[in-house]
Amino acid sequence: MDPIFIVGLVVAIALFFDFTNGFHDTANAMATPIATGALKPKVAVGIAALMNLAGAFLSTTVAKTISVDMINPGISITAQMVFAGLTGAILWNLTTWFLGLPSSSSHALFGGLIGSTMAYFGAAGVNFTKMIEKVFIPALFAPVVAGIVAFVATKVAYLITSRSQAERKAKDISTGRQKFKVGQIFSSSLVALSHGTNDAQKTMGVITLVLVAGGVQADGSHVEIWVVLAAALAIALGTYAGGWRIIKTLGTGLSEIRPPQGFAAEVSTGVTILASSKFGFALSTTQVASGSVIGVGLGRKGGVVRWNKAGQIFVGWLLTLPAAGLVGAASAYLTMQGDWGLIVDGILTAAVAAAIFTISRRNKINSTNLLSEVEGASEVVLSARQIKANAKAAKKAEAKAKKKSKKKGKK
Amino acid sequence: MVNIDWQAFITVFASAIGFTTLIVACFSLGVRFLTTAQNSAPKARKGNSKAQQVESLNLVGAYLLFAVCLSALAYGIWLIIPFVSH
Numbered sequence: 001m002d003p004i005f006i007v008g009l010v011v012a013i014a015l016f017f018d019f020t021n022g023f024h025d026t027a028n029a030m031a032t033p034i035a036t037g038a039l040k041p042k043v044a045v046g047i048a049a050l051m052n053l054a055g056a057f058l059s060t061t062v063a064k065t066i067s068v069d070m071i072n073p074g075i076s077i078t079a080q081m082v083f084a085g086l087t088g089a090i091l092w093n094l095t096t097w098f099l100g101l102p103s104s105s106s107h108a109l110f111g112g113l114i115g116s117t118m119a120y121f122g123a124a125g126v127n128f129t130k131m132i133e134k135v136f137i138p139a140l141f142a143p144v145v146a147g148i149v150a151f152v153a154t155k156v157a158y159l160i161t162s163r164s165q166a167e168r169k170a171k172d173i174s175t176g177r178q179k180f181k182v183g184q185i186f187s188s189s190l191v192a193l194s195h196g197t198n199d200a201q202k203t204m205g206v207i208t209l210v211l212v213a214g215g216v217q218a219d220g221s222h223v224e225i226w227v228v229l230a231a232a233l234a235i236a237l238g239t240y241a242g243g244w245r246i247i248k249t250l251g252t253g254l255s256e257i258r259p260p261q262g263f264a265a266e267v268s269t270g271v272t273i274l275a276s277s278k279f280g281f282a283l284s285t286t287q288v289a290s291g292s293v294i295g296v297g298l299g300r301k302g303g304v305v306r307w308n309k310a311g312q313i314f315v316g317w318l319l320t321l322p323a324a325g326l327v328g329a330a331s332a333y334l335t336m337q338g339d340w341g342l343i344v345d346g347i348l349t350a351a352v353a354a355a356i357f358t359i360s361r362r363n364k365i366n367s368t369n370l371l372s373e374v375e376g377a378s379e380v381v382l383s384a385r386q387i388k389a390n391a392k393a394a395k396k397a398e399a400k401a402k403k404k405s406k407k408k409g410k411k
Numbered sequence: 412m413v414n415i416d417w418q419a420f421i422t423v424f425a426s427a428i429g430f431t432t433l434i435v436a437c438f439s440l441g442v443r444f445l446t447t448a449q450n451s452a453p454k455a456r457k458g459n460s461k462a463q464q465v466e467s468l469n470l471v472g473a474y475l476l477f478a479v480c481l482s483a484l485a486y487g488i489w490l491i492i493p494f495v496s497h
Binding site: 055058129132133137141145146148149150152153156157159160161174175176177179180183186187190193194197260263264267268270271272274275276278279280281283 | 413436
């Protein structure tokens, strides 16, 4: 088969991965502002999409090719290997999205590539020590660091804005904590921008790698402008599509978040990510964001963290690399069978992806029913206050409906 | 051997907790001042000179603190955009 055709196929699937990366990670920045009502769901994903688009354009000057430290340097990566690896990453991303679990898209990408490398070259192709250093250790550290930082930040925010009962009664003073919503708009946008600079770059790196391997591009010293454009658009579109299931888990499934907590969580996430990239201790944005939410949940008096949900998420993180790796390896065996194998692999991936989308429609979660009581992949426990509010809203709607029907009757 | 860069880890941890606490504290204090100012606004409008003073002092404090937060935001953007910070 024409090598250009294979390269084209890999570019297409890389862009699809970029899309899933976008909608999988919308929640990192936007789950908390949506949960506190700082931003309307559609507006939130719109801002996140714009930030990701901008971030994708801003980032291209630094990293040119993806560095997969976990694959031994002697191995020359082929387009087929990348293709197989991407299918693993995509299918794991879609599975975790379906389950409403925030998990690292980068780890899924690494897992897929490692799996396909192992299928082609055996265990010798993979540097397991690096794998522990780059994936498992950060997975333990990220939530702990972000959690502690967010916990302290929440305590500080509540302490500073607290008013004594006497003060409130005597002067009719509110705490003004709703004002944190304004801060949330800025803090969540910053998290989205940093996501764009980090993640779109990975897809650009993968595409460039394949273009070089396929002989379309002479060397990996630059990223073609169309690659930048395509990757930026794919991640922005994915972000705008919104991974509502994950937004639900992170925004309401782990803990009930109020504006000061939301602000504290976003600042913790943003600062921890920036510090980790500045001082060279890479942490996953998703894992940091999840840790922040748990931290702010613990930081508010009366705040509750649903640890069973947190446990599920953590198990998801541990499974990300091996699961994406297994699919990547299976795909790699298919691609080894020749060109027909590659095409069958592509069709299979598309079919499984379509199946996941179809099944997900049975309990659809989107911008409209996101914060209401619906049975979803991530079960949400409502607080007494929310239940009361829901009941009130339902009554109002009923009364309205009655009025309408009465009017109709009169006519 | 698995090699953990403890120094980098501690630097990340310390700077994250330091900067986050600073930013959140500034914003929270700003919120507190702004709320106090808004609460004394009705009296200030009626001509109560003490309330007027409370209102303006708190407003100035709040705006200063929000300015600190905005500059932290600007620093964050500066760090994110590679061709500016490298």
